[in-house]
Amino acid sequence: MAKARRILKHANAIKNIRTITRTMEMVAAARFKRTHDLAASARPYTDHLAGMVADIVERLPREKLTHPLMIEPEGVNTLVMLVITSNRGLCGSFNTGVLRLVIERMEQLKESGYKVRLHVIGKRGIQFFRFRRIEVAREYRDFTDMPDYRDIRDASTELMDMYLDGEISDLEIGYMQFISVGRQSPSIAQILPMSDLPSVTQTIPGQDTLPYDFHPSPEQLFEKLLPVAVIQKIYQCFMDAAVSEQVMRIAAMHGATESADEMIQKMTVKYNRVRQSQITTELSEIMGGRMGLE
Amino acid sequence: MAPYKRPFHCEILTPLGSRCACDAVSVVFPAMDGQYGVMGGRTPLVTMLGVGVLSVEPVKGDTLEFFLSGGFATVRENTLVVLANECEVASEIDREEAWEAISTARAMADDTDEEFELRNEALDIARKRFALVQKKGKDRKEGHND
Numbered sequence: 001m002a003k004a005r006r007i008l009k010h011a012n013a014i015k016n017i018r019t020i021t022r023t024m025e026m027v028a029a030a031r032f033k034r035t036h037d038l039a040a041s042a043r044p045y046t047d048h049l050a051g052m053v054a055d056i057v058e059r060l061p062r063e064k065l066t067h068p069l070m071i072e073p074e075g076v077n078t079l080v081m082l083v084i085t086s087n088r089g090l091c092g093s094f095n096t097g098v099l100r101l102v103i104e105r106m107e108q109l110k111e112s113g114y115k116v117r118l119h120v121i122g123k124r125g126i127q128f129f130r131f132r133r134i135e136v137a138r139e140y141r142d143f144t145d146m147p148d149y150r151d152i153r154d155a156s157t158e159l160m161d162m163y164l165d166g167e168i169s170d171l172e173i174g175y176m177q178f179i180s181v182g183r184q185s186p187s188i189a190q191i192l193p194m195s196d197l198p199s200v201t202q203t204i205p206g207q208d209t210l211p212y213d214f215h216p217s218p219e220q221l222f223e224k225l226l227p228v229a230v231i232q233k234i235y236q237c238f239m240d241a242a243v244s245e246q247v248m249r250i251a252a253m254h255g256a257t258e259s260a261d262e263m264i265q266k267m268t269v270k271y272n273r274v275r276q277s278q279i280t281t282e283l284s285e286i287m288g289g290r291m292g293l294e
Numbered sequence: 295m296a297p298y299k300r301p302f303h304c305e306i307l308t309p310l311g312s313r314c315a316c317d318a319v320s321v322v323f324p325a326m327d328g329q330y331g332v333m334g335g336r337t338p339l340v341t342m343l344g345v346g347v348l349s350v351e352p353v354k355g356d357t358l359e360f361f362l363s364g365g366f367a368t369v370r371e372n373t374l375v376v377l378a379n380e381c382e383v384a385s386e387i388d389r390e391e392a393w394e395a396i397s398t399a400r401a402m403a404d405d406t407d408e409e410f411e412l413r414n415e416a417l418d419i420a421r422k423r424f425a426l427v428q429k430k431g432k433d434r435k436e437g438h439n440d
Binding site for chain 1: 305307308309310311312325326327337338339340341342366368370375377379
């Protein structure tokens with residue numbers, strides 16, 4: 001009976017784990033809904049901002065399309081790699097995927113002669129680099145899985161100031177890009193110098209250029225709009241990472257719950273088999289004893 | 295409807311989502327070089343926003359007021375889109391909190407030129423915000439007395 005009891009104990013432990021994974025799946029689903037809604041509500045602002053930049057780009061001659069955020073500072077070869085990871089684990093390959101890609105990118109950059117300065121968001125990423133004894137220039141621990149726009153704006157402004165002061169030559173972000181609910185991919189986004197300006201054809205297909213009144217001049221507007229566009233691009237990366245984290249946690253916890261179900265089923269069959277064999281042994285012992293008495 | 299009251303679509307967007315989307319007959323907003331008024335059929339416009347009150351006169355219903363602190367606005371194809379850095383519904387601003395914001399801005403450091411500029415900017419926003427709350431309170435009082 002000792003073996004049957006041991007199996008039963010094991011099955012109960014798995015049942016408890018199953019309860020936890022199922023709960024975590026449900027919590028992640030609720031958080032996913034919130035982050036997804038937040039990301040979706042930011043989309044119209046981003047689209048209109050891109051449209052506005054495109055309208056100005058269309059009207060400015062090429063030689064005037066310059067901004068300090070578009071020009072790489074000369075004689076500087078320090079790149080800031082902002083890595084977005086989570087504070088908590090149990091979210092599948094969310095952290096490992098991003099960190100693996102970042103390490104690969106860092107090796108490429110070092111070969112090209114860049115000095116990489118790491119800025120890491122999330123406890124998982126901080127622990128990873130600490131374990132590998134890779135120096136982290138800045139650790140951000142206050143970002144939660146629901147990114148706050150003001151915090152991101154402040155951090156982005158700080159990074160832009162570093163770029164404008166000529167401290168760094170590039171800014172890249174390593175994060176998990178959210179493509180769809182079924183597809184997320186680790187990506188590196190080039191933020192600074194800003195090279196990919198939206199064009200009218202890209203934002204409003206078939207739209208003719210309209211005769212705008214610009215107040216102030218398009219040059220001045222372009223100068224003010226570009227930093228906002230950079231902040232918005234960084235915010236988009238944060239939102240993508242937040243949504244991806246929850247989607248990947250749902251998938252990971254769903255998989256864990258299913259595996260637990262499978263194990264519980266196997267354990268139950270095993271327990272019944274052991275119990276049955278014990279009963280059969282006991283019965284045959286009783287019958288043998290009775291036959292012996294007769 | 296009078297011909298000059300041709301309706302147009304008005305949207306106020308912030309990075310956190312839409313604050314207002316309605317058909318309006320006129321909108322007055324603070325631009326960087328003074329108050330701008332927009333009515334239906336306006337020529338396309340791109341401008342920078344200042345700090346102050348944006349008021350929307352919708353086709354139906356009462357005038358809506360929002361407090362803006364910077365951003366951009368664009369008019370195209372009979373649609374006004376306001377991209378505000380921050381936008382609050384005027385009636386929802388808390389008086390105590392608005393007063394507190396002035397004290398916070400006053401307490402900001404002003405040792406360097408940059409800090410001095412930031413402090414002035416914050417103080418300007420806080421003062422205009424509080425002035426709006428005061429005005430709202432006064433309007434409400436006068437309304438009760440009537």
